[in-house]
Amino acid sequence: MEDTRIRNFFVILILALLVGGLIKGMVIERQPIVIEDNQGRLEEETGAEQLNEQAQIAVHVNGAVNQPGVYYFQRGERVLDAVERAQPKPEADVNKLQMARRLTDGETINVPLIGDELLGNVDVDTASASQTGRISINQADQKQLESLPGIGPAYAQRIMEYRSANGGFTSIGDLKKISGIGEKTFEGLKDLIVL
Numbered sequence: 001m002e003d004t005r006i007r008n009f010f011v012i013l014i015l016a017l018l019v020g021g022l023i024k025g026m027v028i029e030r031q032p033i034v035i036e037d038n039q040g041r042l043e044e045e046t047g048a049e050q051l052n053e054q055a056q057i058a059v060h061v062n063g064a065v066n067q068p069g070v071y072y073f074q075r076g077e078r079v080l081d082a083v084e085r086a087q088p089k090p091e092a093d094v095n096k097l098q099m100a101r102r103l104t105d106g107e108t109i110n111v112p113l114i115g116d117e118l119l120g121n122v123d124v125d126t127a128s129a130s131q132t133g134r135i136s137i138n139q140a141d142q143k144q145l146e147s148l149p150g151i152g153p154a155y156a157q158r159i160m161e162y163r164s165a166n167g168g169f170t171s172i173g174d175l176k177k178i179s180g181i182g183e184k185t186f187e188g189l190k191d192l193i194v195l
Helices: 001-027 046-053 079-085 124-132 141-144 151-164 172-177 183-189
Strands: 033-036 040-044 057-065 070-072 108-111
Touching: 057 079, 070 079, 070 172, 141 151, 151 172, 172 183
Parallel strands: 057 108
Antiparallel strands: 033 040, 057 070
């Protein structure tokens, strides 16, 4: 009988330690890891963010900022986040930027000085779009999207909703993910659009 009591005591003790360890693991928060690069930019990552590198996008911020360079963001972050991270100079005219616009991978944000003409937020595809007359599916408004053949108000709205939900298109082929835009419609659009 005493052997049974001792064995039950150890079983209860082991179970209590296991349950305590599980509770402790659920309660403890992951502390952010702060990384400072050689130009003084700070990035915070948690273990979950480190595993989710595919959700990161790269954005080049230059112009009237104290820390120009390439920064990494999670999809869905805004121009405001990029400009703040690059530390705008006092003479920066951030009111000329679309601060609430979502960032897209590979873009460049040129922060103008007060009195300068806006160079705009440019990526390679957008720069070529202005020269070739193509429409950027990541930046076009409803009216611009509707100017494309086969794209009416409903499709234009779906394209803009997809951009908002996914942080933008990563390839022009992603346009086929829009309900109702199949291979045939895409073939008619692919030479008229850029990211």
